[in-house]
Amino acid sequence: MTPAANGKPQAAGESDSERLQLSACRFALPPLALYVHIPWCVRKCPYCDFNSHAAGPELPEEAYVDALLADLDADLSQVHDRRLTSIFFGGGTPSLFSAKALGRLLEGVERRVAFEDDIEITLEANPGTFEQxxxxxYRALGINRLSIGIQSFQEDKLKALGRIHDGGEAIRAADMARQAGFDNFNLDLMHGLPGQSLDEALADLRQAIALAPTHLSWYQLTLEPNTLFWSQPPQLPEDDILWDIQEAGQALLAAEGYAQYEVSAYARDGRRxxxxxxYWTFGDFLGIGAGAHAKLSDPHGRILRTWKTRLPxxxxxxxxxxxxxxRLxxxxxxxxxxxxxxxxxxEGVPAALFTQRTGLPLAELDKARHEAETxxxxxxxxxxxxxxxxxxxFLNDLLQFFLP
Structure with missing residues (x-):
């Protein structure tokens, strides 16, 4: 063996170009999505570690849309003739932006990158920003999915979380989404909230189910660095209560027809x-907007992670x-x-997807895979x-076997 340019051994007589050709033979460009980050909120929640900032009296919508499109222009060489399978407006609170601004942005995106006929376009929204x-x-623009940040329906829990809406507004938001033409929407709901009991957590979950969302993101509150809750931690439920909430909640969701397909994601049939x-199948995604991240592959199998300027x-x-x-x-x-x-x-993924997404032979996993199975x-x-x-x-323990 002789050393390769990156210090890894390669077969004697195998040139870099030959090695790239071999990789390309077993690597196909994955599907491509677009993430758009809109970083402003009415106010910052004490648990939130996302790149979000309190909005001023006026949002710079026009300037920000101009910047987003210029940002996308700079990334177009990474598209490689692919069509967008999905777009996700995240934040922050994207629903603070007007339909006019989002419409101009979507038109500009489609002029630059073609859309799949059945493209999924999701907008994050908070109940306090809902207007019929x-x-x-938004629906008329082609946005066909909402993700509504409920977190809880209980007044004391919403106050502890620093949310700007109340339980009634949360219920009305789901009804208004349906009336606006959204037949596909997600509700974000937390459990393990400060002082929360099992009964309170299940009451939140039952209320969410009663609103008949097609998808539920149900996840435990965690204390993240660089948040107010990290420096001034609230009293969270004991571990045995958290375990009871998790088990009872999963049973309730399954009984109501919401199948768990990811750690914290539950969906009706066909609504994942x-x-x-x-993301979870290691596809590619462009990221535009303040602090947005991207994962992009080229036809030779090289995979690049990028991140954008953070402060608006x-x-x-x-x-x-x-x-x-x-970073490559x-x-x-x-x-x-x-x-x-x-x-x-x-349900995991077919083992063959590893080679399709990385260009590496499945045998690369053999040793670590055997240890994890054992x-x-x-x-x-x-x-x-x-x-x-x-x-x-214990996903972190499992992943330790595959660290470089």
Whole structure:
């Protein structure tokens, strides 16, 4: 063996171009999605570690849409003739933007990158920003899915979380979404809230189910660094209560027809979030907007992660670049990067997807895979990569086997 340019051994006589050709033979460009980050909120919640900032009296909609389209222009070389399978407006609170601004943005995006005929376009919204006419206009633009940040229906819990809506507004938001023409919407709901009992958590879940969303994101509150809750932690439920909430909640969701397909995602038949599934199956995504991240592959199998300028004032400054950094993933990082995503899925993925998404032979996983199977964290199935029930509960322990 002789050393390759990156310090890895390669077969004697195999040139870099030959090695890339071999990789390309077993690598096909994955589906492509677009993430659009809109960083403003009415106010910052104490648990939130996303790149969000309190909005001023006027949002710079026109300037920000101009910047988003210029940002996308700079990334067009990464598209490689692919069509967008999904678009996700995240934040922040994207529903603070007018339908006129979002319409101009969508028109500009489609002029640059073609849409699949059945493209899924999701907008995050908070109940405190719901206006019937505005959301009807969003639907007319082609936005066909909403993700509504409920978190809880109980007044004391909403107050503890710093939310701007009350329980009644949360219920009305779901009804207004349906009246505006959205037959596909997600509700975001938290459990393990400050002082929450099992009965309170299940009451929230029952109220959410009663609103008949097609999808539920139901996840435990965690204390994240760089948040108010991290520096001033509230009193959260004990571990045994958290465990009871998790088990009882999952049983209730299953009984009501919401199948769990990812760690915290539950859906009616045919209503899984396609944008998120693209993340979890190691697909590609462009990221535009302040602090947006992207994962992009080229036809040779090289995979690049990029991230954009974080602060809105810097992102809007024409003297500053949109992109803040990039990193090319090394060969020995790919198993962990791939499995960190796909093992979140309760059904896992076909084992062949590893080669399709990374260009590496499945044999690269053999040693770590055997160790994880022996520990009972990975299912013993040569045709699939799937965590066991224990592996899903202790996903970080499972992923340790695949670290470079």
């Amino acid at each position: 006419a505005k959301f009807r206009d 979030a396609r944008h998120n599934l693209n 004032k810097d992102y809007l400054n024409p003297e500053k670049p949109f992109q803040a950094g990039e 993933l090394e060969r020995d990082e790919l198993p962990f990067e791939f499995l960190m995503n796909v093992l979140r899925l309760t 520990r009972g964290l990975l299912q013993t199935d040569p045709q699939r990569l799937t965590a066991t029930r224990e592996g899903q509960l």
